């Protein structure tokens with residue numbers, strides 16, 4: 001049995017792995033939940049093995065237990081187990097092996113269809129689907145709930161990866177899933193049994209001084225942290241045969257030229273075509 005002291009030591013070690021370097025100062029005292037969070041890594045390679053309906057129910061119960069903006073509950077999940085459907089989705093979004101090989105592919109859907117129906121049945125006209133605010137709420141709450149589901153999966157010894165690539169071709173995915181008006185695929189979550197042979201580990205994050213500000217945003221605070229992070233992430237990727245990896249360069253590929261959005265520049269039009277942001 002582990003003692004409080006062991007737990008403390010483990011947590012300090014997990015935190016050091018999370019940052020790619022030991023923390024300065026006293027180690028934090030962890031909890032089983034935080035330790036699980038610290039152990040997270042995306043899992044893209046799976047061993048065969050069932051994810052049962054009972055496990056799926058548990059994941060969704062965890063997801064639904066997350067906070068909900070105004071308790072609107074404006075998201076849904078489509079669970080895809082059918083191999084042909086997973087393959088078609090993979091093809092539609094540019095070919096993603098982890099979509100094809102996972103046990104269950106959960107597509108998180110921003111869902112104002114249900115809310116619209118419920119409200120219209122009360123005789124109230126729905127005017128807000130046209131506004132960015134509601135779409136933001138749908139995406140924010142989808143993210144919160146899906147992270148709960150992933151953590152629940154990890155607590156069961158399963159693993160998974162978010163799949164934002166669903167937004168490479170969201171209308172094709174919406175059609176494949178039979179999504180109605182006002183329902184839009186936000187991202188996927190591929191779930192399965194982790195293959196321990198996958199070449200991946202705890203991926204270091206920015207040092208806290210680069211992300212945590214006290215009282216007011218401190219523009220000078222992140223500079224040295226971002227520099228240190230380049231080194232930590234280079235070390236991480238060097239372990240997997242990529243010694244020239246650069247975080248700044250990767251960031252630049254995504255937030256630099258508009259082409260880095262890989263066609264998602266059309267997101268406004270895509271959302272509008274499903275009745276969101278249509279005003």
Ligand SMILES: Cc1cc2nc3c(=O)[nH]c(=O)nc-3n(C[C@H](O)[C@H](O)[C@H](O)COP(=O)(O)O)c2cc1C
Nearest residue numbers: 040041042043044161162163164165166187202203
């Ligand atoms: C909303 C979201 C979308 C993501 N989409 C993808 C994706 O399409 N493909 C992929 O391989 N990883 C995807 N990821 C996983 C990230 O690449 C991963 O979380 C990040 O590199 C950090 O690695 P870690 O999760 O192993 O710590 C996504 C993560 C999030 C939160």
